[in-house]
Amino acid sequence: xxxxxxxxxxxxxxxxxxxxxxxxxxxxxxxxxxxxxxxxxxxxxxxxxxxxxxxxxxxxxxxxxxxxxxxxxxxxxxxxxxxxxxxxxxxxxxxxxxxxxxxxxxxxxxxxxxxxxxxxxxxxxxxxxxxxxxxxxxxxxxxxxxxxxxxxxxxxxxxxxxxxxxxxxxxxxxxxxxxxxxxxxxxxxxxxxxxxxxxxxxxxxxxxxxxxxxxxxxxxxxxxxxxxxxxxxxxxxxxxxxxxxxxxxxxxxxxxxxxxxxxxxxxxxxxxxxxxxxxxxxxxxxxxxxxxxxxxxxxxxxxxxxxxxxxxxxxxxxxxxxxxxxxxxxxxxxxxxxxxxxxxxxxxxxxxxxxxxxxxxxxxxxxxxxxxxxxxxxxxxxxx
Amino acid sequence: xxxxxxxxxxxxxxxxxxxxxxxxxxxxxxxxxxxxxxxxxxxxxxxxxxxxxxxxxxxxxxxxxxxxxxxxxxxxxxxxxxxxxxxxxxxxxxxxxxxxxxxxxxxxxxxxxxxxxxxxxxxxxxxxxxxxxxxxxxxxxxxxxxxxxxxxxxxxxxxxxxxxxxxxxxxxxxxxxxxxxxxxxxxxxxxxxxxxxxxxxxxxxxxxxxxxxxxxxxxxxxxxxxxxxxxxxxxxxxxxxxxxxxxxxxxxxxxxxxxxxxxxxxxxxxxxxxxxxxxxxxxxxxxxxxxxxxxxxxxxxxxxxxxxxxxxxxxxxxxxxxxxxxxxxxxxxxxxxxxxxxxxxxxxxxxxxxxxxxxxxxxxxxxxxxxxxxxxxxxxxxxx
Numbered sequence: 135x136x137x138x139x140x141x142x143x144x145x146x147x148x149x150x151x152x153x154x155x156x157x158x159x160x161x162x163x164x165x166x167x168x169x170x171x172x173x174x175x176x177x178x179x180x181x182x183x184x185x186x187x188x189x190x191x192x193x194x195x196x197x198x199x200x201x202x203x204x205x206x207x208x209x210x211x212x213x214x215x216x217x218x219x220x221x222x223x224x225x226x227x228x229x230x231x232x233x234x235x236x237x238x239x240x241x242x243x244x245x246x247x248x249x250x251x252x253x254x255x256x257x258x259x260x261x262x263x264x265x266x267x268x269x270x271x272x273x274x275x276x277x278x279x280x281x282x283x284x285x286x287x288x289x290x291x292x293x294x295x296x297x298x299x300x301x302x303x304x305x306x307x308x309x310x311x312x313x314x315x316x317x318x319x320x321x322x323x324x325x326x327x328x329x330x331x332x333x334x335x336x337x338x339x340x341x342x343x344x345x346x347x348x349x350x351x352x353x354x355x356x357x358x359x360x361x362x363x364x365x366x367x368x369x370x371x372x373x374x375x376x377x378x379x380x381x382x383x384x385x386x387x388x389x390x391x392x393x394x395x396x397x398x399x400x401x402x403x404x405x406x407x408x409x410x411x412x413x414x415x416x417x418x419x420x421x422x423x424x425x426x427x428x429x430x431x432x433x434x435x436x437x438x439x440x441x442x443x444x445x446x447x448x449x450x451x452x453x454x455x456x457x458x459x460x461x462x463x464x465x466x467x468x469x470x471x472x473x474x475x476x477x478x479x480x481x482x483x484x485x486x487x488x489x490x491x492x493x494x495x496x497x498x499x500x501x502x503x504x505x506x507x508x509x510x511x512x513x514x515x516x517x518x
Numbered sequence: 519x520x521x522x523x524x525x526x527x528x529x530x531x532x533x534x535x536x537x538x539x540x541x542x543x544x545x546x547x548x549x550x551x552x553x554x555x556x557x558x559x560x561x562x563x564x565x566x567x568x569x570x571x572x573x574x575x576x577x578x579x580x581x582x583x584x585x586x587x588x589x590x591x592x593x594x595x596x597x598x599x600x601x602x603x604x605x606x607x608x609x610x611x612x613x614x615x616x617x618x619x620x621x622x623x624x625x626x627x628x629x630x631x632x633x634x635x636x637x638x639x640x641x642x643x644x645x646x647x648x649x650x651x652x653x654x655x656x657x658x659x660x661x662x663x664x665x666x667x668x669x670x671x672x673x674x675x676x677x678x679x680x681x682x683x684x685x686x687x688x689x690x691x692x693x694x695x696x697x698x699x700x701x702x703x704x705x706x707x708x709x710x711x712x713x714x715x716x717x718x719x720x721x722x723x724x725x726x727x728x729x730x731x732x733x734x735x736x737x738x739x740x741x742x743x744x745x746x747x748x749x750x751x752x753x754x755x756x757x758x759x760x761x762x763x764x765x766x767x768x769x770x771x772x773x774x775x776x777x778x779x780x781x782x783x784x785x786x787x788x789x790x791x792x793x794x795x796x797x798x799x800x801x802x803x804x805x806x807x808x809x810x811x812x813x814x815x816x817x818x819x820x821x822x823x824x825x826x827x828x829x830x831x832x833x834x835x836x837x838x839x840x841x842x843x844x845x846x847x848x849x850x851x852x853x854x855x856x857x858x859x860x861x862x863x864x865x866x867x868x869x870x871x872x873x874x875x876x877x878x879x880x881x882x883x884x885x886x887x888x889x890x891x892x893x894x895x896x897x898x899x900x901x902x
Contacts, residue, residue: 442734514815
């Protein structure tokens, strides 16, 4: 049910030796056609890794034959030589598979500021190419893991015969624009690059872009959507866009549930906003409040920290009209004490924070995680 | 060397019973004149505690006879009744001391969203007034502590016979605009409220406003400067402003050094910026990057996380011209690998991060702390 759920795709994951522990670290996803249409969205960080700079150029053409992804090194902040490494990676895939390098997207994840061991990566590509199969999606998903504890895949099958499938990796540096992650989606629907681009941007805007696990934006975020047309079915745009959104939402949820060190998945819904932008700004401010994230970790329904986070935004609201619910108990009404906080049951992993700005009818949902000692331990010991 | 270092001030700290553990929790600072000039700056959080709303009105008049401060409760998000409690507190001080309530500033700190126990607070004011002495500054500084492990005082004595002294509290919710803190500064210099206001705003802009311990902005931040004129000396503005800045810088450093759970004090200096605003924006972005704060906690000179933080800003820079030093080792040059990271000695509490944007000649310094398991523990167990 991964990137090979749709017809017309093969994939593989191998251990090229980039990771010291010998785990799989190189994935290849190949579009067998007949179409080679593609779209991509990338990190909005101005410090972009070499593979992001490369793949942005590739995607500008709207055609992708293959995607090569590696864990074990981000190839970010590696200068012109790092960009040459990405170029050589694409050339190697093109050589082995008989494509043009300009149609090979590259994605990398791992430590920033280290060159990739090309003497291991290039032979790994040959082995991955030799291992390509129509059921290699799971292996590919496993090979892109970094601190992920599980690999992440999803798929949607239409009754009309077309499918959208995908894989994702991401556990830390999760923040909007995008969350720190690599995602490859595939479909056998027969659609052109323009339709793919429109559907992908619409889907990421309300899914991956609204996961804000730790407020840190990566240099490597990449989300690709490849279409083979192999089903022979050309779906209505709306139905296809909804399928892409559903698969992105599924994968985004898996990222939240596997966030580094987290013990709570926190769903922040901002309602009553004057504009959707206001709702998103307030949601992100709440999601990034370390004190609140600690309180929710401790199962303390500390609504004062929600209000102090809202108060730092430029959204339209009056302080004495704000309402906040935690797990559906309205602990803050009209900017002051509401229902008894003892009524809030926080035993479960999911926590729902609802902030009502009482300023309009717009809303947005942002997902984040709690802040835990395990997060600190993982990120003070692991260089990433 | 606290708020009673300057002539013309008395102070006291008592245990009114607001804190369950029986520690001192109520402080009174009284200006005995002959002048009663004052200035104040307050949190820029739009959700403001009742004492902030009250004291902003008081300070608009430029005259303050007394300041009453309590720990054990923030009186924030307590609605109209909370504001009435603040008003009653000022009235009580005015009654006991024979002043007008409109000249009594109020500051509170502690848990948001709980009413203050006025049946304990009002009798406490009587006892504090009875205990006022010209050497009560230390006692007052102790009474405003919350999670602070030490009380914080500072003073500057001019050779011309005038003094600036002060006290501060603050250990968590430290973020700009201002850091979460209560500060009272006093001077016996003979200056009007306009000069005090100008000197105080200039001083806080580059001291308290550039402490960003945990990115969380409080509802209660208050910094007051009171002048008694008791020295009979009217200093040059420049000399006085520098003294105020020095005392603020001293107290701001004490806040950083006592930040909740911190094991590192991190000095982030942004140089080569096109504008001071750019330097501050970049400094804050670095200061708020949880992954970097974890890495520095683990004594890992992870410059990649510095670059990824810079990349989220709108400051003028080119990614391939960025330089980063950690403890004076330029581990990143021209956006890529620089000197050997093994050369960075991170054994000491102070860590210096220097980010060179190579885009101009402006600079700024922001202070923050590392992110630790102790911070998580303290803030998931303690409701504040």
